[in-house]
Amino acid sequence: MTPGPVGPADVAAAAALLAGVVHRTPVVDSRALSALAGGRVALKCENLQRAGSFKIRGAYVRMSRLAPAEAARGVVAASAGNHAQGVALAAQLLGVRSTVFMPVGAALPKVAATRGYGAEIRTAGATLDEALVAARAWADETGAVLIHPYDHVDVVAGQGSVGLEVLEQVPDVRTILVPVGGGGLAAGIAAAVADRDVRVVGVQAAGAAAWPGSLAAGRPVPTGPMATMADGIAVGCPGDVPFAVCAEQGVAVETVSEEDLSRALLHVAERSKLLVEPAGAAGVAAVLAGLRVETPAVVILSGGNIDPLLLLRVVRHGLASAGRYLQMRVRLADRPGALAGLLTELADSGANVMHVSHVRTVVDLAVDEVEIEAQVETRGPEHCTEVVARLQAAGYRVREA
Numbered sequence: 001m002t003p004g005p006v007g008p009a010d011v012a013a014a015a016a017l018l019a020g021v022v023h024r025t026p027v028v029d030s031r032a033l034s035a036l037a038g039g040r041v042a043l044k045c046e047n048l049q050r051a052g053s054f055k056i057r058g059a060y061v062r063m064s065r066l067a068p069a070e071a072a073r074g075v076v077a078a079s080a081g082n083h084a085q086g087v088a089l090a091a092q093l094l095g096v097r098s099t100v101f102m103p104v105g106a107a108l109p110k111v112a113a114t115r116g117y118g119a120e121i122r123t124a125g126a127t128l129d130e131a132l133v134a135a136r137a138w139a140d141e142t143g144a145v146l147i148h149p150y151d152h153v154d155v156v157a158g159q160g161s162v163g164l165e166v167l168e169q170v171p172d173v174r175t176i177l178v179p180v181g182g183g184g185l186a187a188g189i190a191a192a193v194a195d196r197d198v199r200v201v202g203v204q205a206a207g208a209a210a211w212p213g214s215l216a217a218g219r220p221v222p223t224g225p226m227a228t229m230a231d232g233i234a235v236g237c238p239g240d241v242p243f244a245v246c247a248e249q250g251v252a253v254e255t256v257s258e259e260d261l262s263r264a265l266l267h268v269a270e271r272s273k274l275l276v277e278p279a280g281a282a283g284v285a286a287v288l289a290g291l292r293v294e295t296p297a298v299v300i301l302s303g304g305n306i307d308p309l310l311l312l313r314v315v316r317h318g319l320a321s322a323g324r325y326l327q328m329r330v331r332l333a334d335r336p337g338a339l340a341g342l343l344t345e346l347a348d349s350g351a352n353v354m355h356v357s358h359v360r361t362v363v364d365l366a367v368d369e370v371e372i373e374a375q376v377e378t379r380g381p382e383h384c385t386e387v388v389a390r391l392q393a394a395g396y397r398v399r400e401a
Helices: 008-018 031-037 055-064 068-072 082-094 108-116 128-142 153-159 161-169 184-192 211-217 240-249 258-272 279-288 308-321 338-348 381-393
Strands: 027-029 041-045 075-078 098-102 120-123 175-179 199-205 252-256 297-301 325-333 352-359 369-377 397-400
Touching: 008 055, 008 153, 008 161, 008 184, 031 041, 031 258, 031 279, 041 161, 055 082, 055 153, 075 082, 075 128, 082 098, 082 108, 098 108, 098 128, 108 120, 120 128, 153 161, 153 184, 153 240, 161 184, 161 297, 175 184, 175 279, 184 199, 184 240, 199 211, 199 240, 199 279, 211 240, 211 252, 252 258, 252 279, 258 279, 258 308, 279 297, 308 325, 325 338, 325 381, 338 352, 338 369, 338 381, 381 397
Parallel strands: 041 297, 075 098, 098 120, 175 199, 175 297, 199 252
Antiparallel strands: 027 041, 325 369, 325 397, 352 369
16 A cells, blocks of 8 residues: 545545436525624544445545455455444445455444344454554455545545535635544545535544644654543544645644544434434534634535434533533431422422432531432533522522532
8 A cells, every 4th residue: 555645536436436326415405503603614424425434435445446356355354343334335336346444342233233234243352553553464365455435546546526516516625624543534524525625623522633743753653541422533543644645745634532522422412313422523513612613614514423322422412511400418407307498499490400419428418407419301501500500599509410
């Protein structure tokens, strides 16, 4: 695999191969994000793409260019989910046998979907990088062709077809925000718009941020241990091909926190009525966190494959980050009716009690006192303040947990 430039002509050729294979996903304006940015912000909905993400684009282009002898040996890939489904679907469409290595603990719906497209599933390692090592070993052992998730010129060119669609759908676009893991999507889009006055900004989870250090060093540099809910962009080191393209095109990379990601996922669901995975919401997270962008701007929602259990946890986390949950501790006299009085006061304030527990083992509690730990649902940060003020005015000793 030799790094080399990928430009608009390469992306256009890839897009021609994808005609009739992938969806031309819609662009949806976001009034809320536009108000924050001071100009038009639109969402490019690759979460509505076939197999739930942009990954089918690069996988299909790479596999459609295999020689007949290569295709006959089958293909192998490593993925936490989205690339797995893209490869499996592309292989099904092209009549090629596929094997996919997925990290132990990969989301069960992604595993089931990949198997449903006809791929043989094998598990290896705890991370994508470890699964990729196993996939390379399988390729060496069996002769299967490795379909890399991001580090190949055909994959980068295929992902870049997203950028061509953005240029057609929002001709005056000035900024494109792209989730970044290995960098294939950002590099492809940067290549697609290389001859236009458009800035491409990558967004990466702070807990798995290999790009800022790599850009500073001028070469791909592995990051340390990673911890993020955005498994789709949890990649330990940028790819050589994407890095070469992004560095050449001046792609900047910003980072966002886990709180930013959870708020973004909730925001997209509530305001735009779209379901995305945490990685797919990275660009929205950056705008919500205050990143200044030149408008019109397009945010790529890169995928929508999310485990329902993770969705439940992330929504709860997002609600807490958005001030929709209030955790508090209230000291009461340990006598009948005291808790009922507190609950009545909370009900009158409009707060919905989600959980209540008694704590009697705090060191500084008086012998006739009990501390109540309560979680309540509110309408937002201002309502949280109102609830606490109302309780304090009623004589309750309140502290937020």
